[in-house]
Amino acid sequence: MKKVIVIGAGISGLTAAVYARRSGFEAVVLEKAGSPGGVSTNWVRKGYTFEGGVHWLIGAREDIPLHAVWKETGALQENNPVYFKDPIYTLVDDKGQMPLHRDLKELEITSLRDKLALASLRFHLACFRHFHSPVTDMVGLKSRYPRGFHPMEFVRMLPAVIITPFLLMESASGYARRFKNPRIRNLLKAVVDPDINALSLIYTLSTFNTGDSGYPKGGSLLMAQNMADCFTSLGGEIRYRTPALSIVREGDTVRVQTASETLRADAVIISMDARKAIDKLFGEPLQERWAQRMRKNLKTTQCMFIGMGIKADLSAYPRSMQLVLPRPFTVAGINYKTLIVNNYAKESDYAPKGCTVLTCLLHGNSYDYWAAAKADGSYGDKKEETIALVIDHLSDRIPELKTSVEVTDMATPLTYERYCDTYQGSYMSHWEPLTRVPHAPIRYAPRIYFTGQRVNFSGGLPPAAVTGYRTAQTLCRDFGVEFVSQGLPQF
Ligand SMILES: Cc1cc2nc3c(=O)[nH]c(=O)nc-3n(C[C@H](O)[C@H](O)[C@H](O)COP(=O)(O)OP(=O)(O)OC[C@H]3O[C@@H](n4cnc5c(N)ncnc54)[C@H](O)[C@@H]3O)c2cc1C
Structure with missing residues (x-):
């Protein structure tokens, strides 16, 4: 049995790992964090669940080909049926609401x-x-269930x-x-x-x-945990809190170093952020042209995320709101005239009875601001100030926030960097008009593969899954192994 080590238990790594395992590879996933999902995750604070990842899942509709991948990797199961919200967003301004x-x-x-x-x-x-x-x-793949x-x-x-x-x-x-x-x-x-x-x-x-893009019950973490469980039920192994430190190719094997041991395998799949991997994993930083292009031209998508646990039932407010702020404000040098707020009041089990979770996403690149705050020791204070500022401005439209906020939490790009080691704490590449997004190849060298958000031109959950699928196929083709999916129908 050939052995593959997958670095990272995010959505792309788990997808690649499930298909490699189904195809007969012995597979071990090394994950830096303590849980699966990577940047697609949620977490609990004092009884409130903050959804910091998926807001909509493309491929949730059953007749979309990607749906077969979500099913075959265990991401979508009976325990997380998908809710298709409508309206998608509701504008809330001085005139009222418009869906x-x-x-x-x-x-x-x-x-x-x-x-x-x-x-x-x-x-x-x-x-x-x-x-x-x-x-x-x-092309050239031996596939048990040809697609x-x-x-x-x-x-x-x-x-x-x-x-x-x-x-x-x-x-x-x-x-x-x-x-x-x-x-x-x-x-x-x-x-x-x-x-x-x-x-x-x-x-x-x-x-x-077209009726796709829904929110799976239980959100990001349940979806990722489902994938992790699917992988381990196939005989795969996941080692959490085990970051890979380096990779060396030695003849017919690849050596992966962790803090406590040296692992050997026939191949390695790198699903951690490729922009970070090219500088960290190979001893010397990679100098290939694609790697240099990535260093020079990659622009990142970052956000600040604020979760609020509210001691009030806010189910009268829309599910996803675009609030037009009566008083614009600035954080990290970015001016906000509108704010996106997600309201989980109708989601069961996200908050204690009669209470509500609101989350707020502040788009824009703030990595440098937070890195400077960390360096001068003001990081914690600045987070508190930002949370207070945002709540103050949101309460112009949601007055309950003036008195009923019980729990708050904030993730900055530094948080994503700390937990998932993504470049500048980003969660996608930024694809501007008239530009090409630099990306990593799937097969970098014999036995060394990349997968995940930086292998595609943009990012998000569908590219994570599709690149995971492609990388597992490339691995199978290179090793002359039959690729095994479950052969679920695509239409
Ligand atoms: C707030 C937010 C909202 C989003 N909303 C949506 C949405 O609604 N729809 C959508 O499609 N996408 C959304 N996304 C984007 C989507 O979640 C990501 O693009 C996608 O999850 C990236 O997956 P990945 O597997 O490529 O990377 P990652 O999630 O970064 O996975 C890489 C994994 O590698 C691990 N790792 C890193 N270094 C090491 C190491 N040295 N050793 C071992 N493990 C390591 C990390 O901990 C991580 O688990 C959102 C992201 C965020 C942050």
């Missing part, structure tokens, strides 16, 4: 310009109606392929500005980071529009 529904109904369209913008948005969503990440066999790419699939995806270059030229916020109504602009800006390209906005909206 962004999956079918775009009820948008406040009052001008000809907005009518045309809505028609063009509907057209773009129609083009993406059949678009999805292909989950197919690589091909039907020519009709390509034909159905062609409209999306044709308009993609145009969407790559524009930013998501530029696209939102096609609308005259500032309320609609603000709503669209909630869907994805407004600075990234419009392709990400249209693709994400299209997944909602």
Whole structure:
């Protein structure tokens, strides 16, 4: 039996590990943290569960090919049925509320310009109606349950392929500005980071529009734990709190060093952040051109996350809100005029009875600010100040926050860096208009593979799963091993 070591029990590492194990590899996963999931996680503080990862899962709809991967890796099971929220977001401002529904109904369209913008948005969503990440066999792969790419699939995806270059030229916020109504602009800006390209906005909206993208009950951690359990039930082994320190290729084996032992395997799959791995894992930093491009050109997506446990029932408020702030404010040099707030009041078991969890995501790159605060000893104070500032501003729209906040917690990019060792504490690569995102190859060298968010051009859970799947296939093909999925139907 060939042996593979997987570095990292995030979504990509676990996906690769499950398929490698199913295909007959002896598989050991080394994980730095104490639980699976990587940056896709949630945690409990004094009885309140803070969801710091998945907000929507693409491939939740059963007839999307990616769904088979979520099933085969155990990510989606009977214990975590998916909830498909509608509206996707609700704008809350001085005028009241305006929902962004999956079918775009009820948008406040009052001008000809907005009518045309809505028609063009509907057209773009129609083009993406059949678009999805292909989950197919690589050329030359021996597969127990072959998965091909039907020519009709390509034909159905062609409209999306044709308009993609145009969407790559524009930013998501530029696209939102096609609308005259500032309320609609603000709503669209909630869907994805407004600075990234419009392709990400249209693709994400299209997944909602076609009835995909839901929230699995129990959120990120249950989903990741399901995957970890699936892997161990197949005979795989996960070693938590065991960071890999270095990798050396020695003839027909790869040596992986941890703090306490030296492990040997036929191959290694690196699912930790490749941007970090190229500088840390190989003795000398990698100098290949792709690695240099990554060092030079990679831009990261970061966020500050605030979780609040509220001693009040906030189920009258919408599930996901884009709050337009009466008083804008600045944190870490970033000005916030709107804030995204997720309300888990209707989620059972997330808070004590009669209480509510709210989470708030502050987009923007703040790594340098927090690193400087850490260096000068003001990190803890600045976190407390930020939490107080955010609660003060949120309470303009949610008055219960003035008196009823019982528990708070904040994650900065330094938190993600500390737990998951991601580059600048980021959780995705930042894909701006007219740029290419540098990424790592799946097979770096014989017996050494990469997988995960930096192997794809952007990031997120679907690329994590798809790259995990691809990496396991590449491993099988290189070793002449039959690739074994469960052969679940894709349509
Ligand atoms: C707040 C937030 C919201 C998000 N919302 C969504 C969403 O709604 N939908 C969506 O699709 N995506 C979302 N994402 C993005 C998504 O969660 C990530 O892109 C994805 O989980 C990345 O998975 P990965 O396996 O590539 O990387 P990671 O999660 O970074 O996994 C890498 C693993 O390697 C481990 N590791 C690191 N160094 C070592 C080492 N030396 N030895 C051993 N182990 C190591 C880490 O601890 C980690 O577990 C969100 C992310 C965040 C932070």
